[in-house]
Amino acid sequence: MTEQRRAPLPHDFHPEVQAFTVVSDDLAPGADLGPDQVYAQGNVSPHLRWEGFPEGTKSFAVTCFDPDAPTGSGFWHWVLFDIPASVTELPAGAGSGKFEGLPAGAVHVRNDYGSKDFGGAAPPAGERHRYVFTVYAVDQEKLGPGDDVSPAVVGFNLRFHTLGRAQLIGEYEAPVQG
Numbered sequence: 001m002t003e004q005r006r007a008p009l010p011h012d013f014h015p016e017v018q019a020f021t022v023v024s025d026d027l028a029p030g031a032d033l034g035p036d037q038v039y040a041q042g043n044v045s046p047h048l049r050w051e052g053f054p055e056g057t058k059s060f061a062v063t064c065f066d067p068d069a070p071t072g073s074g075f076w077h078w079v080l081f082d083i084p085a086s087v088t089e090l091p092a093g094a095g096s097g098k099f100e101g102l103p104a105g106a107v108h109v110r111n112d113y114g115s116k117d118f119g120g121a122a123p124p125a126g127e128r129h130r131y132v133f134t135v136y137a138v139d140q141e142k143l144g145p146g147d148d149v150s151p152a153v154v155g156f157n158l159r160f161h162t163l164g165r166a167q168l169i170g171e172y173e174a175p176v177q178g
Contacts, residue, residue, distance in 0.1 A: 007067040007074065010132055011167070014159055020052035022135045022166035026092055033131060033172040036092065038120045045078060045095030045118035050088055050135045054163040057085050057137040061158055062095070063151070064118065068129040071112075076151040077131065078118040081143045081158075082107045107147050109154055116147060121172040128173035137164035 026034055026046035036042030048062065061081035069075035078095055083106045091101035095108070095118035113119040123129040139161050145153050 006130075009130075009169075010065050010067055010074070011134070011165060014162075014165075017162050018054045018137075018164035020050060020054070020135075020137065020164050020166045022048055022050040022133065022168050024048050024133075024168060027133070027168060027170045029168055029170075031170055033121050033170045036120075037131070037170070038172060039113075039122035041120070043096060043118070043120040044093050045090070046133070047092040048090045048133065048135065048168070050166050053088075053135075053137040053166070056139060057163055058141045059083055059085055059138045059143065060087065061136040061138055061143065061154070062090065063132075063134050063136075063154075065132045065134070066121070066123070066129050067132065068123070068127070070124065070127075076112045077120070078111055078133075079109045079151045079154050080106055081109075081136075081138070081154060082141070085141075107143075109145070109147055109149055109151060111151070121174075123172060123174045125174045126176045128171055131170045131172065132167055133170070134165060134167045136162045139163050 036044040060083040064078035094101040108116040
């Protein structure tokens, strides 16, 4: 097996903004994702709770990105925005299944699986990938794009409207079969 190279983290190339805190009942920083966050197992978005975001925050966005995917451009697992500023927690499953706990007005765009929801970890067998869950504090109530744009368009808009950012990184290694 060849040595796996690690890609830069997604925010390494963005302007610096105020950091704040995101925590999860389902994921500890640097720990392995649980079965619920694996595509072939539970495929459930994790619980997330955030605090300490900048004054002037008018909405939030949440993404999950795998920078280590063998695509040359990473892999978007989850892109959600227009979360009202009054919402500072998403329960497990808010981004998947029946979307229980998803706040009214929040917008999903298509992930790289092609669905408008959370898509769990699914790296190639034997590869360990990082999953970067990011909460963005946004300076607008509505970010602007509709639900028919790509994650890149959402990212472009976030680059210019992010007041602060919090991230939580988990990892997962797909077992080798046989």
